[in-house]
Amino acid sequence: MLKEFREFAMRGNVLDLAVAVIIGAAFGQIVTALVDNIIMPVLGILIGGVSFESLAFSVNDAVITYGVFIQAIIDFIIIAFSIFLFIKLLNRFKRKKEEEEPSLIPDPQIELLTEIRDLLKNDQQAPK
Numbered sequence: 444m445l446k447e448f449r450e451f452a453m454r455g456n457v458l459d460l461a462v463a464v465i466i467g468a469a470f471g472q473i474v475t476a477l478v479d480n481i482i483m484p485v486l487g488i489l490i491g492g493v494s495f496e497s498l499a500f501s502v503n504d505a506v507i508t509y510g511v512f513i514q515a516i517i518d519f520i521i522i523a524f525s526i527f528l529f530i531k532l533l534n535r536f537k538r539k540k541e542e543e544e545p546s547l548i549p550d551p552q553i554e555l556l557t558e559i560r561d562l563l564k565n566d567q568q569a570p571k
Contacts, residue, residue, distance in 0.1 A: 474522045482521060483514075
């Protein structure tokens with residue numbers, strides 16, 4: 444059983460997934476710090492110093508803090524947009540790398556020689 448678990452854990456896909464989760468968590472912390480410490484204070488200044496998290500209303504003894512929900516939506520939008528930009532940047536680098544790789548376009552002279560060779564082979568194999 445231990446051997447099977449080790450084989451499962453050491454598969455390439457499992458290791459790739461583990462790395463992706465760790466990097467994703469670290470990236471999430473970076474984006475959260477960006478939102479909490481830079482974007483939200485600037486947004487608060489632009490809308491007159493209103494803090495979304497403090498927005499709430501009371502119904503009898505219950506306090507409904509809808510500002511926290513608004514903050515979570517803004518965080519999600521910013522995180523999703525950040526990931527979109529990051530993936531777009533990676534795709535751009537990937538395209539540049541593919542463009543830099545030499546394509547295997549055959550030389551016209553080689554194509555012509557190949558056709559001549561094939562014709563000569565066919566001519567020799569044809570019954571006389």
